[in-house]
Amino acid sequence: MDRRLNYDECTAYCDFDYLPEGLEAKYNRYQGNDAPHLIPRDFLSDLFEQYDLPEHARQRLVRGIENVESNAVLFHFTKFLVGELILARQRCDEAHYTNMTPGCMNQDGELYSFLLLLACVVPSMEMLKKRSIPQVYYEQIPHQPLKLQLDKLVLHGDAKVYDFPWVMNFYTCSIFLLDRFYFIPYRFGDPFTMFRHVNTQQVVALRHAGEEFRSDGQRNGTNDVYDPPGCFVSEWIEDEDRIAANRINPMGFVERNMTPILKKEWKAALREGDLLLALHIPSGPGYTPERLKKSMSLAIEFYETYFPEMPVKGFWSASWLYDTRLSLILDNERSNIVRVQRQFYNYPTLDGDGMLRHEVFGDRQADLAADSGQFTTSLQKAAVAYMQTGARFNTLSMIVLKEEIERIGSMPYITDADIGQFRRIVDSHLREVFG
Template sequence: MASQWNFHQCVSHCKFDNLPEGLEAKYDSYAPDDSGVDLISQAFLSETFDRYQVPGETRQRIVEGIEEIEQDPVLLHFTKFLVKDLCSARERCDETHYTNMKPGCMQRHGALYSFLLLLACVVPSMNRLRQRSIPEEHYAAIPHTFLQPQLDKMALHGDPSVHDFPWVMNFYTCSIFLFDRFYFIPYRFGDPFTMFRHKETGEVIALRHAGEEFRSDGQRNGINDVFDQKGSFITEWHENAEFIMANRINPMGFVERDTTTIFKKEWAPALRQGDTLLALHIPSGPGYTPERLRNSMRQAIEFYGKYFPELPITGFWSASWLYDTRLSLFLDSKHSNIVLVQRQLYNYPTFEGDGMLRYELFGDRTADPDRNPGEYATSLQQAAAAYMVRGARFNTLSMIVLKEDIERIGAMPYITEADIELFLKTVDSHLHTGGH
């Protein structure tokens, strides 16, 4: 059934302050939902109110916000389109960047819209998982991770704003799953390198694509606003029918200046741009160990293979300050879980600086590294601050673990002693070649 309103008519009427790009083509193929007027089922709404003992004033505000959407046929229609797209976006590895949005056509409760949009995703998302015969135990609690604090914030402070919409969207749409210690969600790999596996030994190598500029320490030139004028280099890629010669990514998280040659008859591609991975997210708390990592990945591969067989999962991807191998310069490599986990990953550099580390360790992405290290409470804070005071900086690194290597976690499937030795010779070398 075709919609009575085209995309531009909807957008003109709703007057959103912020709408993601690329929605028009999706809208044109959208089959309108004729299941009824209700945006959010009364049963789910009543159950949520009772479960969290939502005060009467907050209940009334939410109900009035829903009614304002439902009484505007164009806004209701377009909101149902957004709900349908949001609910399936992650499993499609859709890169559409959804974030907070407010329709100008809502005169009374426009500030509620982002939250109501997410709330409207819960029931249809659960229905989608139910249709896949996924046991309820895997998803029943997912949306409640952020639902309770959101309702508490409204009740206590009258604030309906949604913090970090792209992240909490994963939970309201039941797109993210917790296995043992870590969260997982589908992700399309797009970084500029290709991984290969040796056909006989099983060794894995990642070769960076051509045309990127790196400092002498193997990090992107300009990261943290630190440039290497004298020692930087540009990555190369030379290929013919027999071999590929390119700059290897050392799994300790940097790109090597010298090129490496592999012969095609000996190596097979293991990861290419466009492949599907599972993005791994690290919740706070104890148990950040190689054993829990292996167990979590094992469960995730089994789950997605059974319930999402159409997703050809190649392995895992993640980005975190915890993967910065500079931390191993002052943490105990035999006992620090941070280092022990790093050693199980194929770490690689990104263009993200140390904002995440500053936030996680010091509570502020712009924390001053020149503050007296002795003022910090933990040994990790003190060591990290002292490292930065000397002029060095941290980076957010990403990592890959291929699914064939899950069972080797704990035995350093990618990093060799030679890799560690080269890292120690290379790290911070840009500070001595004119970096500033």
């Protein structure tokens, strides 16, 4: 290009069907990139050999890459996008990166999103190498989605990227498998503050004001279930010396009665905007408190060593596995699902049972009123029996502060009193309906 085009000129020419919000300010800070290729050819050749790609797939990928590189404006803007993608997770960038197709790419436009992700691999690895991170931590990370993507391309000619935001974590080498669990930086943004007692080290989470909860302490409207007669609104009353607010019971619900704390005795341990590590659970054996403890310890050590500028406070995650209602249908002593969720500070979200339906029954819209003979596992049968009472499951989130890692295995947040209160209050919003 004879001159650098501004953001509006670039995007008008490229004619993307989608671009994340907030890119213009980032583009205006972009210093440019004089790399002659979108994807280094030696990396591409190694990839072709490693996966023994047939000639037709090789030609299609090379043609798509050359189509991008031969278009000066699209090539320039694509290199800008690559630079943003590889830093997005470290920055906890809230922009929603997903499939992008440039209208100016008349041929092979359906390949663009995959090529964009593939172009992230080499510069992402180079950044990690500069941090002196051993290659063993990241050399296989991009290959998890890459093999499936190439198989689709070869066998079916399908170039579409499925679940772009998730696989982006792997192509940008932003997610790390440390023993049993994956970890990636996450900016905490839920409306509550956690406090730690200066002497006892006890932790309490207080919900911020203005949210509606059902009588069972779940968000009003979860699973489209409302509780007009029993709902309450969270409050936060603060003066110079004390705070009174609705406590989040670590069994995953908000208490109606307010809890007072003295500021001189309690200090904030987690606020909105603090940095956590999001924990993701790959399938397979080893979902135990012991492996959880080991993985979290390794994660803190890893980030303190290689990303010392990140002030990680602990861990966050959201899953159907954390729904404490599962403790009503599973063996509390033997079930790893229950044993693991008891190590967390669980809290309610507005997400209902769609994740459970998908993971347990294979379909978010599964018809659980159908013939019960189709359900074969003990978990399926128990979950269906529970929901046939009119009850529903929830997706809960959890927090573990790094100070509690060593106590994992001994329920660092949940007390017997919390469990007792949960059993008294669970599904209380249904009692007037079902008796």
